[in-house]
Amino acid sequence: MAENRAVTYQGAGKVRVDEIPYPSWELKDGPGVNPDNVGRPLHHGAILKVVTTNICGSDQHMVRGRTTAPEGLALGHEITGEVVETGRDVEFIKVGDLCSVPFNIACGRCRNCKERKTGICLNVNPDRPGSAYGYVDMGGWVGGQAEYVMVPYADFNLLPFPDKDQAMSKIMDLTMLSDxxxxxxxxxxxxxxxxxxxxxxxxxxxxxxxxxxxxxxxxxxxxxxxxxxxxxxxxxxxxxxxxxxxxxxxxxxxxxxxxxxxxxxxxxxxxxxxxxxxxxxxxxxxxxxxxxxxxxxxxxxxxxxxxxxxxxxxxxxxxxxxxxxxxxxxxxxxxxxxxxxxTGQCPVMKYNRGLMMAILHDRVQIAKAVNATRISLDEAPQGYADFDSGAAKKYVIDPHGSVAA
CATH class of the missing domain: 3.40.50.720 (NAD(P)-binding Rossmann-like Domain)
Structure with a gap:
């Protein structure tokens, strides 16, 4: 089984890169996982090798100690990755697909999801409507500032890019589609x-x-x-x-x-x-x-x-x-x-395909606008510190060295 490393919250002002379990087809107990989500089967999910994963200002709120996030929480909800395994119930997403992962976790089945309100899905978080990867009070789904991540309800949640080579040539723009x-x-x-x-x-x-x-x-x-x-x-x-x-x-x-x-x-x-x-x-x-x-x-x-x-x-x-x-x-x-x-979470799937097309057809240069800056997974703690100091950059973590310099 492959190893997995992730950026974890270690208390106010502290993050580090730790070994965490490789994703499985069941949501395990761990930091921040709602007890009612422990043991939840994930055969509808896909395991992604993370290509890029970004540091978000919302992550900084937790790292500053300004939320009730538990220590040990694996961080990261802005994820782009390549599918390496699919669960038995996945029909359309295929191994090898390069996909953007909306930060909202949504079931695709509830009333809100059917009304395109995927930021307030009713079925993925026992605490309240709405969920996200690696975030406090969001059900305990493992974060994606990692080498590998599980994406539940993969057929619904994932946005595959139409051409992998084209997507990799614009990956620093496309990574912004997750959030x-x-x-x-x-x-x-x-x-x-x-x-x-x-x-x-x-x-x-x-x-x-x-x-x-x-x-x-x-x-x-x-x-x-x-x-x-x-x-x-x-x-x-x-x-x-x-x-x-x-x-x-x-x-x-x-x-x-x-x-x-x-x-x-x-x-x-x-x-x-x-x-x-x-x-x-x-x-x-x-x-x-x-x-x-x-x-x-x-x-x-x-x-x-x-x-x-x-x-x-x-x-x-x-x-x-x-x-x-x-x-x-x-x-x-x-x-x-x-x-x-x-107010509230953006329903990412309402916009992400249209914005993907705007990027692919050169209607917008979002990476340039936000000053996207690539760093390695091991550089993530310094990236958090620099971002917290006010650096005018959007830090993009490249866990596997997949992004061309």
């Missing part, structure tokens, strides 16, 4: 971005940059990205975005300098619950800042897409309310302006 490109795109779609829109995206991390690229693909006239880190703002400018340095004060003032008005048509929150203040409070955590700011600067009748992560348990929250995910929102502002809000 951040559809997630950023979903934020823009739900914010109502279309031809001629003006858009403000809060956050110039990888999801914010992916949202910016998605807004351009949707035909936005002006895409404005706000952040505190100049390197990240420079990355946004590198592919045609306007930028706002929120450390300099209220984003509306800088938006007015760009547009001539203090409001945009559409707002996207790509920051989430670890948001910081604006202006003089920019170095202090203020988790409601982004949402309240977006309500202020989005025009009446507009919409907010909220792909940024918010949690129900945050041990590092600034107060007792924040530790439970309760924030001081100016909902009256949103109500008075008739704003719409969309």
């Amino acid at each position: 951040i490109f559809p997630t950023g795109f979903h934020g823009c779609v739900t914010a109502g971005v279309g031809v001629g829109s003006t858009v403000y995206i809060a956050g110039a991390g990888p999801v914010g940059l992916a949202a910016a690229a998605g807004a351009q693909l949707l035909g936005a006239a002006v895409v404005i990205v706000g952040d505190l880190v100049e390197d990240r703002l420079a990355q946004a400018r590198s592919f045609g975005c306007e930028t706002v340095d929120v450390s300099k004060g209220d984003p509306r003032d800088q938006i007015e300098e760009i547009l001539g008005v203090r409001e945009v048509d559409c707002g996207v929150d790509a920051v989430g619950f670890e948001a910081r203040g604006h202006g003089e409070g920019a170095q202090q955590e203020a988790p409601a800042t982004v949402l309240n700011s977006l309500m202020d600067l989005t025009a009446a009748g507009g919409a907010l897409g909220i792909p940024g992560l918010y949690v129900t348990g945050d041990p590092g929250g600034i107060d007792e309310a924040a530790k439970k995910g309760s924030l001081s929102l100016s909902l009256g502002t949103g109500w008075a302006k008739s704003l719409s809000f969309t």
Whole structure:
């Protein structure tokens, strides 16, 4: 049997590469596995040799100790891989297929899956609707920052690429299909971005940059990205975005300098619950800042897409309310302006094939937009540290040395 190694969470600020079991046709007990999922048969699944697997900002929330993630949890939900084994119940996915793995785990059978709401599948997580690989409170499915990973319900979940050689030539773009490109795109779609829109995206991390690229693909006239880190703002400018340095004060003032008005048509929150203040409070955590700011600067009748992560348990929250995910929102502002809000996991399968086609036919260069940077599995702990320090890069782990330099 093949060996398997993975990046594991070892407590606040600590990750390491450990030996973990090679995937089997049954979900075994382990860190974070819901007891009701232990022993679950996986004959509908496929085992993938991981080609690329990315470090996500959502992983960083766990690694910072800002969730209730257990030590020993194998991390990673952004996965692209080659099928090396299929379960007895798999009909259409074949050994040798190179596939993108949506970070949502979905059964394909429940009401929500049939309605394309694959981010809130009812059958894969006994704790709540929705699941993901290597993530806290998501049922305990083993993460994919590893050499090999099990993908359940393979016929439904996997997106095979039509030509393996073509896919490998664009693998640094295609690896973004598992999460951040559809997630950023979903934020823009739900914010109502279309031809001629003006858009403000809060956050110039990888999801914010992916949202910016998605807004351009949707035909936005002006895409404005706000952040505190100049390197990240420079990355946004590198592919045609306007930028706002929120450390300099209220984003509306800088938006007015760009547009001539203090409001945009559409707002996207790509920051989430670890948001910081604006202006003089920019170095202090203020988790409601982004949402309240977006309500202020989005025009009446507009919409907010909220792909940024918010949690129900945050041990590092600034107060007792924040530790439970309760924030001081100016909902009256949103109500008075008739704003719409969309939150939650992106239903990746709603978008991933279309975005794959955009990549394959050179309609978008998402790897360039997010500054995709290849590292080895053994370099993953340093990648986490660099990403946490604000590096304007999207780290792509290459466990088997499959990606050309």
